[in-house]
Amino acid sequence: MADIHVEEFYKDVAVALVQLYGVFPRRVNLFVEDIAGPDEPDEFGLHSKRHMACFGALLWLEEEGLLRYVDTIRQEALDQAVLTRDAFIRLSAPAPQALADAAGVQVAETDNLPRSVQRDLSTHIHLIRQALKSGNSARISQVVQATFFADSSYH
Structure with a gap:
């Protein structure tokens, strides 16, 4: 803990x-x-x-x-x-699928959604929002840490 x-x-x-x-x-x-x-x-x-x-x-x-x-x-x-x-770039960037899985963020039936929506649901900011909604401190910590350490070499 x-x-x-x-x-x-x-x-x-x-x-x-x-x-x-x-x-x-x-x-x-x-x-x-x-x-x-x-x-x-x-x-x-x-x-x-x-x-x-x-x-x-x-x-x-x-x-x-x-x-x-x-x-x-x-x-x-x-x-x-x-x-x-x-x-802004870091928060808007897609998060690794492993992070979404580990953070317990499930996006049901993403294949049926438009590509732009799929992209939005895979971003760091979306994972942070979902972690906050969960109220789970460990999940919030994990997602924020991953956002801090996200590869920002793309910009």
């Missing part, structure tokens, strides 16, 4: 990537509370460790070149965040 903070990191990253992909190429404010849930700062105005871990995950995505933003809104959001080219 992975450390809980690592599982939360993968879930936070997955939710952020899905949110940004869903509005790409538009810039949006990416709020920590929309990802990690509500937070009540303590009597000194400090956020919880969970909130700060999510905020740290968002900053890490920028440091690793997966998103850009204009500024932070205190420690509550990234202002005008957008996926980078590399992140």
Whole structure:
């Protein structure tokens, strides 16, 4: 079993990537509370460790070149965040069938679907969405890791 903070990191990253992909190429404010849930700062105005871990995950995505933003809104959001080219290409790329199988993502009767739909259902972003829907932490971690380590030599 992975450390809980690592599982939360993968879930936070997955939710952020899905949110940004869903509005790409538009810039949006990416709020920590929309990802990690509500937070009540303590009597000194400090956020919880969970909130700060999510905020740290968002900053890490920028440091690793997966998103850009204009500024932070205190420690509550990234202002005008957008996926980078590399992140968009990586999320849009087909994932290996072995990953879909291992992650338990089943696409019923894909042979009957148009090729464009088959392509969409085989992408990393689709696998991330399906993993999030499952709520299975191990599945989310596996799919996000595979997306991080996906071969990006095609661009």
